[in-house]
Amino acid sequence: MSDDGNSVTPDGAEDGTVLQKPVDRRGALGMLAAGVAAGAAAASACRPLNAATPEERELRVLEWQEFTQKHYRRMTDAERAETIQRIERLAKIRHDEDVTIATTDAQPGVLFGYAFNISKCKGYRNCIEACINENNLDRASDTQYIRIFEMEDGGINLEEADATYQHEVPAEGHFYLGTQCFQCANPPCVPVCPVGATWQEPDGIVVIDYNWCVGCRACMAACPYWARRFNWAQAEVPLNEVNPNQHYLGNRARKKGVVEKCTFCIHRTRKGQLPACVAACPPGARVFGNLLDPDSEIRWVLANKHLFRLKEELATEPRYWYFSD
Amino acid sequence: MHLRAFLLSALRSATSGGRRYHLWMGGLTVIMLAGGYAYLEQANHGLVVTGMNDHVSWGLYISNLAFLVGLAAAAVILVLPAYILKDVDFSQAVLIAEGVAVSALVMCLAFVMANSPGWPWKWWRLAPGVGLLNWPDSMLAWDVILLNGYLVLNLAIPFYILYSHYVGREPLKRKYVPFIYVSVFWAVSIHLVTAFLFSGLTARPFWNSALLGPRFLASAFTAGPAFMILLLGFIRSNSEYPISDSAISKLATVTAVAAQVNLVMLLSELIFEFFTPTHHNISARYLFFGLGEHDALVPWIRTGIALNVTATITLMIHPLRKNPRVLMWACAALFLGIWVEKGIGLVIPGFIPSPLGEIVEYAPTWVELWVTAGIWAMGMFVLTVLVRVALPIELGVLRSPHLEDSQPYRVVRPRSTRTRYPDVRPVRKR
């Protein structure tokens, strides 16, 4: 849909550009005339009629359906299946990608928690790398969900920390502290959304319906941990680096103009795997597990270590703790 | 048949005028077109073409929104006395104030749209029934409802009054006065809700202050009447429409008082921020003094405060306030000063430094500046059209051709004599 211009293929495919032109002009006229939804709807509805090739026609129908699709949480199972099929097909047409998109729901009896060992982290940033690859993060703008802050021993002051260090690690007299979305139990980013495009799942993961988000960025202003990222332009991921194993609420292709964030690798963790950052950490500074399982490692850490969380005074209750050995 | 005639006459009235009028409207149209082009750029390429980024995720657009909500709400300053307290001086100006509110609201909604990339019709997701409006949780949802509602009120009430006059009827009080009461409460609430949109965010200590709401109101009641004075002064010197001296001087008093209250609140906030230095006020330090080499906003806010202080002092001195030319300049300075202080100076520092202490600065790009200019031009265009239609109807010049009696129904008497303001140019004959 011209809505977010996501039909512009990142690899700048010519057909994409040619195809886009009339759409834009029509969109422009519509906008100047009134900018009313009705006019736009009519304009978009007419487009399939003057499409040239069958594939273009299909693309336009799919885009129209995508534009008018329901909120994810209001879909029936059948509608969900249809939506997934459409997104997979769109990925094929637009980017020639073969992807599988899961809609795995939260598993009963599971509540995810995360703990970060500040005495083990050496600042290697393998987690960042793994996260970028796993979650199909935009390579062009170098989007990263994880930040690793280098801090001087003796205090935690984020204002004096450095997240852009470029030297050999671990640096003498320093320790490292990683941040990402903390999947707060009381997430301030959720209620601010005017269209309810972001919410907390029963397993504690705060997710976004990328097809519903209108890109107002109220949630970015509301997050006290700077965990949300915006698609300022169309994300670009080289074809051979795309992770085809995707989830609707997670690492599937994001459109231009929507918000995204860490989902504790929802496509992996709902199938019982570890998040990519946990798996990738060489010193094993990251602990992840089910808070409702008394035998899990995370429960052991919570029971036996001295813990702290960032900005506890805000009552966000992050499900992300820091500890040291 | 009256309605059709009304719309036609309105159109005719809005499209005809002297050379200066056409130049003005033409100029606005050119700016709007340039803004429209910039908007297309942004819609096609995404918000990369703006200066916003993951750190400073709201910029010039939301700054303007914050300011304009105040301008819209300030119509209440005239509505309340004119309709409810039956103030004769303000009753001539109240339709114009409502016109200002309408144009400010149009700009507000346009800035909300511009802030979210892509085509405006994606906002169908807010529509009742088919969409999902996250109400009452989301302040932005409140804001959208309230802004639209206020827009409808401010269109409907003047329309009813003007249309009645157009067809030679006296508008029925019981039909519109209840809505006036509603609109008064509505005006205050759009403003407080917008303030809460910011102050409710615990993530941003710079906004998270109980004083933000009252400060919003005070600055609105400064900038709004200041703008009204400029507009009324212009109308007064360029048309026969009667605007009494006392209307302007009452407005000037309101402006002067509100400007002082606004300065006091700013001062108390400053004192609080600087005499209790904590990490909380690092954004304020960034705003007023800069942090190391990061000081992009310092010249802005200093200019803004200088304008504010100078204008406020000017308005406090009676002889100066009574001098129309000085009054106009002071109002213009105040308007600009508050635009800086409550727009850019309020929104941008909330993001600097980021909640994790990183400092990334913001400067608007050309695209943003043009879109902003285009939206302002659109607002002025709307305002001009509304005033252009309202005045002749109120003067009884423009009336339904279907009316039987040929005697024009005079609603207000055109001004014939002027007592003060001798230096404004004489009334031009139509």
Ligand code: SF4
């Ligand atoms: S860290 Fe930020 S984005 Fe994540 S749940 Fe908490 S408030 Fe929301």
Ligand code: SF4
């Ligand atoms: S940017 Fe998207 S998810 Fe965030 S508040 Fe706006 S609509 Fe909701």
